[in-house]
Structures are given as structure tokens and as C-alpha cells.
Amino acid sequence: MTTIPSMIPSPQQTKNSIDMRPIYIPNYIPNPYYVRIFDTTLRDGEQSPGAAMTSQEKLDIARQLAKLGVDVIEAGFPCSSQDEFKAVKMIAEEVGNDVDDNGYVPVIVGIARCNQKDIETAWEAVKHAMRPKISTFIATSPIHMEHKLGKSKEEVLQIACKMVKFARNLGCHDIQFVPEDATRSERDFLYQILGEVIKAGVTTVAIPDTVGITMPWEYGRLIADIKANTPGIENVVLSSHCHNDLGLAVANTLEGVRAGARQLEVTINGIGERAGNASLEEIVMALKCKRYDQFDGLYTGINTQHILKTSKMVEKYTGMYLQPHKALVGANAFVHESGIHQDGWLKHKATYEIILPESIGIKRSKGDGYVLGKLSGRAALRKRLEELGFQLKDDEINRVFFNFKALGDKKKRVTDEDLRTLVSNEVTHIEPIWKLGDLQVISGTLGLPSTTIRLINMNGSTHVACSIGQGSVDSALKAVNFIVKEPIKLVEYSVTTIKNGIDGIVTTYVVICRENSNYESTSTLSQENVHPTFSGTAAGTDVVVSSVEAYIAALNKMLGSKE
Ligand SMILES: CC(=O)SCCNC(=O)CCNC(=O)[C@H](O)C(C)(C)COP(=O)(O)OP(=O)(O)OC[C@H]1O[C@@H](n2cnc3c(N)ncnc32)[C@H](O)[C@@H]1OP(=O)(O)O
Numbered sequence: 262m263t264t265i266p267s268m269i270p271s272p273q274q275t276k277n278s279i280d281m282r283p284i285y286i287p288n289y290i291p292n293p294y295y296v297r298i299f300d301t302t303l304r305d306g307e308q309s310p311g312a313a314m315t316s317q318e319k320l321d322i323a324r325q326l327a328k329l330g331v332d333v334i335e336a337g338f339p340c341s342s343q344d345e346f347k348a349v350k351m352i353a354e355e356v357g358n359d360v361d362d363n364g365y366v367p368v369i370v371g372i373a374r375c376n377q378k379d380i381e382t383a384w385e386a387v388k389h390a391m392r393p394k395i396s397t398f399i400a401t402s403p404i405h406m407e408h409k410l411g412k413s414k415e416e417v418l419q420i421a422c423k424m425v426k427f428a429r430n431l432g433c434h435d436i437q438f439v440p441e442d443a444t445r446s447e448r449d450f451l452y453q454i455l456g457e458v459i460k461a462g463v464t465t466v467a468i469p470d471t472v473g474i475t476m477p478w479e480y481g482r483l484i485a486d487i488k489a490n491t492p493g494i495e496n497v498v499l500s501s502h503c504h505n506d507l508g509l510a511v512a513n514t515l516e517g518v519r520a521g522a523r524q525l526e527v528t529i530n531g532i533g534e535r536a537g538n539a540s541l542e543e544i545v546m547a548l549k550c551k552r553y554d555q556f557d558g559l560y561t562g563i564n565t566q567h568i569l570k571t572s573k574m575v576e577k578y579t580g581m582y583l584q585p586h587k588a589l590v591g592a593n594a595f596v597h598e599s600g601i602h603q604d605g606w607l608k609h610k611a612t613y614e615i616i617l618p619e620s621i622g623i624k625r626s627k628g629d630g631y632v633l634g635k636l637s638g639r640a641a642l643r644k645r646l647e648e649l650g651f652q653l654k655d656d657e658i659n660r661v662f663f664n665f666k667a668l669g670d671k672k673k674r675v676t677d678e679d680l681r682t683l684v685s686n687e688v689t690h691i692e693p694i695w696k697l698g699d700l701q702v703i704s705g706t707l708g709l710p711s712t713t714i715r716l717i718n719m720n721g722s723t724h725v726a727c728s729i730g731q732g733s734v735d736s737a738l739k740a741v742n743f744i745v746k747e748p749i750k751l752v753e754y755s756v757t758t759i760k761n762g763i764d765g766i767v768t769t770y771v772v773i774c775r776e777n778s779n780y781e782s783t784s785t786l787s788q789e790n791v792h793p794t795f796s797g798t799a800a801g802t803d804v805v806v807s808s809v810e811a812y813i814a815a816l817n818k819m820l821g822s823k824e
């Protein structure tokens with residue numbers, strides 16, 4: 262066992278030598294403020310239903326995990342299949358020997374049950390790494406020992422010690438022992454078995470909350486109790502391994518580290534068996550955010566700039582897609598929609614953002630960071646309009662804002678296209694060129710729907726046309742097109758009912774632009790090519806009439822607009 266040097270740096274010294282990774286000694290971390298990150302995305306993460314990866318994909322992720330700077334990569338369960346063995350071996354040979362300029366190379370772990378075949382296979386897979394490690398586990402809770410293993414406490418204790426010694430005799434000197442289902446195990450038995458495997462030669466012991474049943478304060482207490490009661494515990498590194506069945510994996514892990522765990526077992530995006538494991542990004546950023554006020558100066562060696570890239574890679578390879586509101590790496594994690602937040606954020610980012618998104622590798626460009634919708638306010642509307650190249654006066658903003666809110670009530674998002682339409686509506690005050698006279702629709706099961714329409718031009722002339730179409734509305738709009746003879750492209754069409762029931766009022770919203778438009782302009786700020794669009798709305802009890810009226814309203818704006 263390594264003896265502990267007497268010179269331990271203070272938090273202040275640690276503060277000054279920020280993010281220095283101490284040299285790797287299996288059973289001891291030379292800096293008491295350093296927390297090892299043990300990534301198990303490729304082992305427990307892959308146990309997520311449907312997340313299986315090929316050996317090549319696992320190798321790619323392992324390379325990325327090394328860029329992220331994890332201390333330990335649990336690469337897989339070598340005994341589980343041939344391709345899994347190959348994956349772990351490739352990772353050990355390649356990633357496990359790729360030493361960087363600072364001497365960093367990740368430890369490569371293969372997991373094994375407490376039996377000779379698993380352990381031999383794991384060793385064969387990892388032994389070519391510079392820092393190979395075997396993690397061997399056996400359940401210690403009454404329910405698992407009785408119903409799953411069919412073994413007594415004495416048998417489990419004896420198997421565990423025998424298998425640790427077996428692994429050492431193979432030549433493996435860095436061994437982790439895991440008492441599976443530790444949080445439901447009897448305390449005294451836990452202290453006993455941990456004490457015995459430490460004597461048998463393990464370098465780390467992990468305490469898994471295998472079924473995610475534990476409360477944060479219970480998990481913290483368990484770690485503290487193990488530290489206080491396990492013979493020889495000071496000679497090994499204590500590791501936490503928490504599952505998320507009650508959504509507490511991260512909270513439990515953080516309590517674990519506060520109580521003395523100095524290795525944290527985590528996965529990218531929090532993927533893992535059932536509801537997943539503690540998420541690497543959440544743990545690392547929580548430690549970073551609250552390093553001095555809550556965690557006594559504890560720190561990790563993670564290069565946080567690689568978090569987003571790693572998250573995206575794992576999402577893609579596992580097919581485990583992130584919910585938009587996933588902390589830190591979800592699509593909405595740094596996006597603001599409500600007006601009060603947007604206003605604050607536009608004035609000073611830290612009003613609503615606790616970390617710089619750039620610190621986890623998010624690159625923001627213009628227009629990122631906020632979206633417009635029903636709950637947005639004038640500040641964000643003005644900002645986006647400016648980004649799109651529109652400089653509006655206050656009274657114009659107020660009028661656009663009124664219509665913007667009305668649109669927001671109908672749609673989930675108000676897009677840039679919508680904004681351009683709202684502005685074009687605001688700045689064009691047009692005398693109608695066409696009005697609806699009459700229309701008649703024939704529809705049913707006998708033949709195609711057809712519409713006969715009469716439009717009145719501003720010069721007083723009337724024009725009649727008839728058209729068939731895919732449906733009643735389609736036939737009516739086509740009949741309008743026959744009369745007006747303009748190249749119109751329908752960009753958007755939506756109908757909402759204000760009151761349920763067949764007698765309800767329908768509101769129709771139509772957006773059009775010129776087909777093959779040459780009237781393209783360039784937004785001054787975004788430099789995008791922009792086709793002017795024109796909208797119209799109408800309401801009534803007849804959906805076809807309402808649609809035609811909305812279409813004609815948009816058409817009149819288009820005809821009246823200047824290039
Ligand atoms: C909490 C965890 O995350 S543990 C890790 C879970 N991960 C996995 O299981 C993924 C990889 N697993 C596999 O590919 C397969 O389960 C294999 C290849 C390991 C084993 O397959 P099989 O031999 O067909 O066994 P099967 O999976 O059906 O059953 C597991 C056996 O291991 C035994 N076992 C379970 N845990 C342990 C252990 N830690 N030590 C020794 N034996 C164990 C069980 O009692 C059972 O034995 P039995 O068949 O005598 O009843």
C-alpha cells in the first residue's frame with residue numbers, strides 16, 4: 262500500500278494550482294481536493310435498453326472521453342460477447358496507451374462478475390493498457406444473495422476474497438470491488454466484506470445504489486459510516502455509483518463526495534440501466550459552480566469545453582435522444598422564451614444563466630439563446646427584428662407586438678418568417694384590389710370538389726371562374742388564382758376554431774409569397790436572402806369562405822406592396 266505523504270496542499274494552494282491532475286496511484290489520490298471521474302458510459306450506459314453500440318462506436322467514444330479528460334474509462338463487460346471483448350481490448354490498446362504531454366492517460370476498466378472466467382476475460386481485454394483495471398462485483402444485499410445468487414453471506418464473502426486474489430495473481434494490481442446493491446445491504450456485513458477485500462488487495466471500493474432507492478442524506482451517511490467503520494478503508498479510494506430511479510442519482514453522488522467519496526461513477530447524459538446513472542456533465546458542473554462555497558475546494562480534471570461534443574456523440578451512437586430540458590446539454594438548457602427572462606438576459610446574461618454556455622463547448626451565434634412565442638415581450642421582439650434587419654420605431658414595434666401576441670396565441674413558435682410577415686403587414690397600408698363577391702362549393706363523394714367564385718375588382722368589374730381541387734378550400738383558392746393570374750405560392754395555411762362544436766367560428770390564417778420571386782432582398786444583419794411574405798386572416802362560420810377571404814387579404818397586400 263502507498264504511504265500518505267505528510268504535505269497535503271491547502272484549499273488555497275489547490276486554488277492556485279487550479280485543475281492540476283495529480284499523478285495516478287491506484288489506491289490513493291495525492292491531492293485530497295481532487296475528485297476522480299470514473300466514466301461508465303460504455304458499460305453501465307450501454308446497459309440502457311436499446312443503447313448497444315458497435316466496437317468501433319465504443320472506440321470513438323472512448324477517444325472522446327479521453328479528450329474530455331476522464332480519469333477512468335469503464336470500457337465494458339468483456340465476457341458478455343465477442344464484439345464487447347474486442348471493443349474493450351481495442352480501447353485498452355489504443356486509448357489506454359495514448360499518453361498526452363502532461364502524462365495523462367485514462368485507466369481502462371473491464372467489469373467482471375466474481376468468477377474466474379469473467380475475471381480472466383476482463384484481464385485479457387484490458388491488460389495492454391498502461392493502466393489496466395478490473396472491477397469485480399457481487400451482490401451483498403439479503404434479497405440479491407437469497408433470490409438471485411442463492412448464496413449465503415459466508416459464501417459471498419469467501420467468493421469475493423478468492424476472486425480478488427485470483428485477479429491479483431493474474432498480474433492485475435489495480436482492482437475495484439463492488440458490493441452490488443450496497444444500499445440495501447446490512448451495514449455490518451458491508452463493513453466486513455469491504456474490510457476483507459481490502460485485505461485481499463483491492464485498490465478502490467465502489468458503493469452502488471444499484472436500484473436508486475436511497476435519499477441523498479442516507480447515501481451521504483452510508484459513505485461516512487463506511488469510512489468510519491471499515492477496517493483499512495484509508496488505504497483505498499472510495500467510489501460512488503448512483504442510479505436514478507427516483508431522480509436522485511446526481512444529488513446522491515454529490516452527497517457521496519461531501520461525505521468522502523473521491524471517485525465518482527457517472528455517465529454522459531446520465532444514460533444507464535433503467536432510469537440511468539448520475540450524469541457526468543451535471544456532477545462536474547455542479548462541483549465547478551459550487552467548488553468553494555459547498556465543496557471545500559474539490560475539483561476534477563475534466564476539460565469542460567468537450568462536454569457538449571461528447572454528449573452529442575453519445576446521443577447519436579446510442580440513439581438515446583435527450584429531452585429538450587435536459588440540464589446543461591438539452592436543446593433548451595440555454596434558451597429563453599418568456600419575456601421577463603429575455604429582457605433580463607438581454608441586459609445581462611447572468612441574470613438567468615448560471616454558467617457560460619461556452620464553458621461546456623456551446624457556440625452561440627446571433628439569434629441563439631432565445632426564441633419567440635406567446636410568452637415573449639417587446640425587448641426580445643425588438644432584438645430579433647433588429648437582427649433580421651428591421652429598425653422599427655416605438656409605435657411600430659407596439660403595433661407589431663399586438664399582432665405578434667395574437668399569432669403567439671395560435672402557434673407554438675413565432676418564426677423569423679412570421680416576423681417578416683408581421684412587419685410587412687405593419688408597413689403596407691393597401692387599398693384592396695380584389696374583394697370576394699360570391700362563392701359556391703360543390704363537394705361530396707361524387708366527383709372532385711369544385712368551386713365557382715365571383716370576385717370584384719377595385720375598378721368595379723366582376724370576374725367569375727370555376728375550379729376543381731383536392732378539397733373544397735383548394736378548389737376555391739385555385740378559382741381565385743384563375744381570376745387574378747398572379748404567381749402565388751402558399752407558404753402557410755392554418756385554421757383554428759374558437760369554440761368547439763359544428764357551429765363554432767373558424768379563424769383562418771394564410772401566408773403567401775410570389776412564386777419564383779425575383780423580389781429577393783438581403784437582410785442587413787443576417788445576410789440571408791429574404792422573400793417578402795404577406796399574411797391575411799379572416800373569421801367566420803364557413804371554413805371555405807373564411808379561407809378565401811384570408812387569401813384575398815394576403816393577395817391584396819402582395820399586389821399593393823412595392824418591390
Ligand atoms: C448492477 C449491474 O449493472 S451488474 C452488470 C449487469 N450487466 C450485464 O448483465 C451485461 C452483460 N451480461 C451478459 O452478457 C450476460 O448476462 C452474461 C454473459 C454475463 C451471463 O450470461 P449467462 O451465463 O447466460 O447468465 P445470465 O445472465 O442468464 O444469469 C446471470 C448468472 O450470473 C450469476 N451472477 C450474477 N451476478 C454475479 C456475480 N456478481 N458474481 C457471480 N455470479 C453472478 C447469476 O446468479 C446467474 O447465475 P445462474 O445462471 O447460475 O443462475
Ligand SMILES: CC(C)C(=O)C(=O)O
Nearest residue numbers: 398439441442469471
Ligand atoms: C455492478 C455495479 C457497479 C453496478 O453497476 C450497480 O450496482 O449499479
Ligand SMILES: [Mg+2]
Nearest residue numbers: 305469471534
Ligand atoms: Mg450500475
